[in-house]
Amino acid sequence: MKVRDNMKSHLLLAIIGTFGVMIGAQTQEGFISLDCGLPLDESPYNNSFNGLTFTSDSNFIQTGKNGKVDKDVFDRFGKQYGTMRYFPDGKRNCYSLDVKRGTNYDIVVSFLYGNYDGRNLEPSFDLYLGTNKWARIDLGSRPNGTRHEIIHKTKSNSLDICLVKTGTTLPMISAIEIRPLGNDIYLTKSGSLALFFRDYFSTSVEEIRYADDIYDRVWYPFFDSPYKQITTNLDINNSDTYKVPKTALMSAATPKNASEPLLITWTPKPSNAEVYLYMHFAEIEALEATQKREFDVILKGNFNHSGFSPPKLELYTLYTAEAVQCDSEGCNLQLVKTPKSTLPPLINAIEVYTVIEFPQVETSQSDVAAIKNIKATYQLSKISWQGDPCLPLDFSWENLRCNYTDASTPPRITSLDLSNSGLTGSITQTLQNLTQLQELDLSNNSLTGSIPTFLANMKSLSLINLIGNNLTGSIPQALLDRRKEGLVLKLEGNPDLCTLSSCKPKEKTKFLLPVIASAASLLVVVVVVALIFVFRKKKVPLDLNTPTSMTITDGRQASQSESSILSKKIRFTYTEVQEMTNNFEKALGEGGFGVVYHGCVNGNQQVAVKLLSQSSSQGYKHFKAEVELLMRVHHINLVSLVGYCDEGKDLALIYEYMPNGDLKQHLSGKPGGFNLSWENRLKIAVDAALGLEYLHTGCKPPIVHRDIKSTNILLDQNFQAKLADFGLSRSFPTGNETHVSTVVAGTPGYLDPEYYQTNWLTEKSDIYSFGIVLLELITNCPIIQPSREKPHLVDWISFMITNGDITNIVDPHLHQNYDIGSVWKAIEIAMSCVSPSSAGRPNMSRVANDLKECLIAEESRIGERQDMESKSSMNYSRDSYTEMSPKAR
Numbered sequence: 010m011k012v013r014d015n016m017k018s019h020l021l022l023a024i025i026g027t028f029g030v031m032i033g034a035q036t037q038e039g040f041i042s043l044d045c046g047l048p049l050d051e052s053p054y055n056n057s058f059n060g061l062t063f064t065s066d067s068n069f070i071q072t073g074k075n076g077k078v079d080k081d082v083f084d085r086f087g088k089q090y091g092t093m094r095y096f097p098d099g100k101r102n103c104y105s106l107d108v109k110r111g112t113n114y115d116i117v118v119s120f121l122y123g124n125y126d127g128r129n130l131e132p133s134f135d136l137y138l139g140t141n142k143w144a145r146i147d148l149g150s151r152p153n154g155t156r157h158e159i160i161h162k163t164k165s166n167s168l169d170i171c172l173v174k175t176g177t178t179l180p181m182i183s184a185i186e187i188r189p190l191g192n193d194i195y196l197t198k199s200g201s202l203a204l205f206f207r208d209y210f211s212t213s214v215e216e217i218r219y220a221d222d223i224y225d226r227v228w229y230p231f232f233d234s235p236y237k238q239i240t241t242n243l244d245i246n247n248s249d250t251y252k253v254p255k256t257a258l259m260s261a262a263t264p265k266n267a268s269e270p271l272l273i274t275w276t277p278k279p280s281n282a283e284v285y286l287y288m289h290f291a292e293i294e295a296l297e298a299t300q301k302r303e304f305d306v307i308l309k310g311n312f313n314h315s316g317f318s319p320p321k322l323e324l325y326t327l328y329t330a331e332a333v334q335c336d337s338e339g340c341n342l343q344l345v346k347t348p349k350s351t352l353p354p355l356i357n358a359i360e361v362y363t364v365i366e367f368p369q370v371e372t373s374q375s376d377v378a379a380i381k382n383i384k385a386t387y388q389l390s391k392i393s394w395q396g397d398p399c400l401p402l403d404f405s406w407e408n409l410r411c412n413y414t415d416a417s418t419p420p421r422i423t424s425l426d427l428s429n430s431g432l433t434g435s436i437t438q439t440l441q442n443l444t445q446l447q448e449l450d451l452s453n454n455s456l457t458g459s460i461p462t463f464l465a466n467m468k469s470l471s472l473i474n475l476i477g478n479n480l481t482g483s484i485p486q487a488l489l490d491r492r493k494e495g496l497v498l499k500l501e502g503n504p505d506l507c508t509l510s511s512c513k514p515k516e517k518t519k520f521l522l523p524v525i526a527s528a529a530s531l532l533v534v535v536v537v538v539a540l541i542f543v544f545r546k547k548k549v550p551l552d553l554n555t556p557t558s559m560t561i562t563d564g565r566q567a568s569q570s571e572s573s574i575l576s577k578k579i580r581f582t583y584t585e586v587q588e589m590t591n592n593f594e595k596a597l598g599e600g601g602f603g604v605v606y607h608g609c610v611n612g613n614q615q616v617a618v619k620l621l622s623q624s625s626s627q628g629y630k631h632f633k634a635e636v637e638l639l640m641r642v643h644h645i646n647l648v649s650l651v652g653y654c655d656e657g658k659d660l661a662l663i664y665e666y667m668p669n670g671d672l673k674q675h676l677s678g679k680p681g682g683f684n685l686s687w688e689n690r691l692k693i694a695v696d697a698a699l700g701l702e703y704l705h706t707g708c709k710p711p712i713v714h715r716d717i718k719s720t721n722i723l724l725d726q727n728f729q730a731k732l733a734d735f736g737l738s739r740s741f742p743t744g745n746e747t748h749v750s751t752v753v754a755g756t757p758g759y760l761d762p763e764y765y766q767t768n769w770l771t772e773k774s775d776i777y778s779f780g781i782v783l784l785e786l787i788t789n790c791p792i793i794q795p796s797r798e799k800p801h802l803v804d805w806i807s808f809m810i811t812n813g814d815i816t817n818i819v820d821p822h823l824h825q826n827y828d829i830g831s832v833w834k835a836i837e838i839a840m841s842c843v844s845p846s847s848a849g850r851p852n853m854s855r856v857a858n859d860l861k862e863c864l865i866a867e868e869s870r871i872g873e874r875q876d877m878e879s880k881s882s883m884n885y886s887r888d889s890y891t892e893m894s895p896k897a898r
């Protein structure tokens with residue numbers, strides 16, 4: 010018999026037929042069909058063969074030029090392949106397509122040269138999928154064109170298909186077709202699946218695709234001389250997960266000699282390629298009571314399924330669960346009749362794929378989203394700014410540098426040089442989303458407006474160059490403070506920008522300065538004398554100037570350095586605390602410290618006043634710790650301290666007021682709570698993560714919170730989250746130390762089990778607690794519930810994940826209104842945070858970045874424009890590198 014490689018000549022005859030499909034009721038939802046090079050004024054159009062809608066590719070790529078094939082080529086191939094896009098400029102040119110993260114897609118890319126340039130010189134170039142090389146395209150031996158097809162699970166909400174110039178000829182492309190598949194089919198242990206062949210067994214000459222195939226897979230007819238064909242007109246149930254079209258199942262091949270095996274052989278390319286095999290069966294003959302069809306399915310040396318009987322008029326798919334390698338003679342599939350069988354074996358359809366690994370990671374998705382936003386904001390048209398910003402290294406974007414930790418860690422953008430780029434408008438806030446940026450050069454542009462304060466909050470920045478712009482206003486004090494810490498800030502050439510000297514009062518007020526200075530000096534002297542008198546009368550525990558040590562409630566002596574609290578915040582008397590709370594009229598809540606009251610300072614600033622209970626178990630030690638910490642740390646995601654009261658036993662902390670209460674209130678459904686959407690929850694998680702990241706990496710020495718929980722995450726009027734309650738916080742060791750040995754403190758359920766067992770405190774203890782909070786946000790379930798099969802939330806989720814159905818995990822109040830990939834990733838992040846071993850937990854920077862990617866995915870879903878419904882059709886010959894052939898006339 011003919012081996013599988015000889016099918017090419019047979020299939021070349023098949024394309025002379027017409028499509029045998031009829032347009033069904035299926036929708037084209039999620040389909041992307043681009044006719045490359047099609048002018049916008051001719052877009053869209055419906056393919057006459059099967060109703061698929063094609064659109065122009067102009068909105069998905071910013072480079073390249075339109076070309077048209079020779080007239081005789083157009084007559085043979087038709088409208089869909091009458092145009093192409095070719096790329097005379099740049100080394101890498103990329104399409105950027107909107108997809109859904111974590112979805113399996115069937116991706117088909119087609120190329121037909123058609124002598125569009127009149128040179129009769131077929132091009133060769135490389136095809137990339139994202140950051141990885143997919144295939145070498147060489148049209149020299151493909152006068153009828155070629156197509157490449159791959160099944161690939163996307164890792165983000167954007168998919169880049171790139172053409173890379175490798176010689177003197179120009180890359181070109183004819184069509185891109187992308188179809189979403191079910192996420193429960195074509196699963197691999199690793200890698201993606203490159204189509205080798207997909208056939209149905211029939212003597213027909215018709216291809217089968219959409220609308221018979223709801224996934225628009227193209228099935229080619231195949232038959233060989235040792236086969237006998239059987240057919241049926243009866244309806245076949247194809248509700249199997251692979252949903253092979255019924256028209257492909259209505260015929261089957263059996264061996265002419267009923268006692269012989271049915272053989273199918275092929276040679277993979279390359280010969281040592283790993284292969285996935287999918288065999289589709291349905292019994293389409295009406296068997297009598299005495300008849301039986303049973304056979305063994307054997308892939309030599311790799312796969313053996315014994316005693317198989319196809320179900321009557323119903324699809325059943327057998328497949329290799331893992332990749333297999335055939336021997337040096339190729340792949341040999343045998344369907345062998347068993348002794349009990351009265352009928353020979355049969356097969357209706359078959360698919361073979363080779364594994365292609367895409368090992369190169371992509372740049373951090375938060376960085377990609379930020380830099381693309383910056384590109385759009387300033388309408389930058391740099392030819393190299395296509396595809397992934399950092400990878401591959403040979404094609405990374407000009408004027409941009411990245412760090413590369415290792416092969417499995419997404420690169421981060423560390424340097425951005427947009428000098429002399431013609432920038433106008435203000436400095437975009439999107440820059441702050443490049444959280445690892447170390448150098449920013451915006452010099453010699455036409456930027457206007459003020460210098461934004463957010464630049465000071467970008468902790469990684471060591472250089473900001475704003476020379477030669479039209480910036481105005483004053484320099485933010487926070488930036489000037491950062492310059493004292495080593496930040497290089499270049500501001501020359503901004504004539505209307507206020508420096509420290511030019512922002513002082515004008516000459517007309519000069520005569521007032523001596524008077525004001527004298528009065529101020531006198532006032533300072535009076536205050537100092539008064540303070541000295543008071544301090545001699547009564548020693549104040551929080552006195553910054555007391556040279557002696559002081560005793561605190563646990564009996565330990567605290568040194569002057571330990572007890573010092575910066576005096577920038579206002580110190581209130583107990584009488585003032587009574588006045589601001591209207592004699593403690595309105596209680597907001599109660600915790601271990603005491604009761605929290607609503608208050609008002611200066612007549613209009615709302616505050617929250619936490620009053621120490623006389624019976625509090627926390628006492629002065631925790632009060633002092635919280636005041637000292639909040640005096641020296643400042644971050645948008647940490648609750649700010651307005652002031653404090655320290656009069657004997659009357660201790661109070663005055664915070665900024667957070668009108669939306671705490672996170673627990675909204676998850677528990679308490680009065681005043683708000684049903685948080687998945688987007689809301691992710692924003693809260695990101696905010697809290699950034700606050701915790703600041704404590705761990707932005708403070709010197711680093712700080713461990715030790716009591717991260719949903720009641721300590723407060724929400725302001727805009728539902729921005731801020732961490733609160735720092736009474737248990739501890740400074741984390743630096744240098745060669747790896748932990749602090751300390752008495753265990755925290756809240757049951759949130760407490761790191763490793764910390765509980767060893768008394769060794771590290772920043773990973775906070776990571777564990779934050780992971781529990783994430784699980785609360787996802788599930789809205791109690792952390793400990795004795796009636797549950799697995800009482801602790803972590804154990805219960807681990808148990809549920811094994812079932813693979815997150816609808817039983819996610820809070821039902823979300824009504825499944827979320828991006829499924831985003832939720833899965835959030836669960837993965839949370840479960841990595843609660844790893845039993847601290848060594849297995851990520852750091853807070855990694856957690857924050859991963860959560861940002863979850864948020865990007867959800868925001869993309871919410872703001873996603875209507876999916877394109879533009880599809881196409883094409884008649885093909887098929888071998889391992891499928892050649893296109895003209896449609897029937």
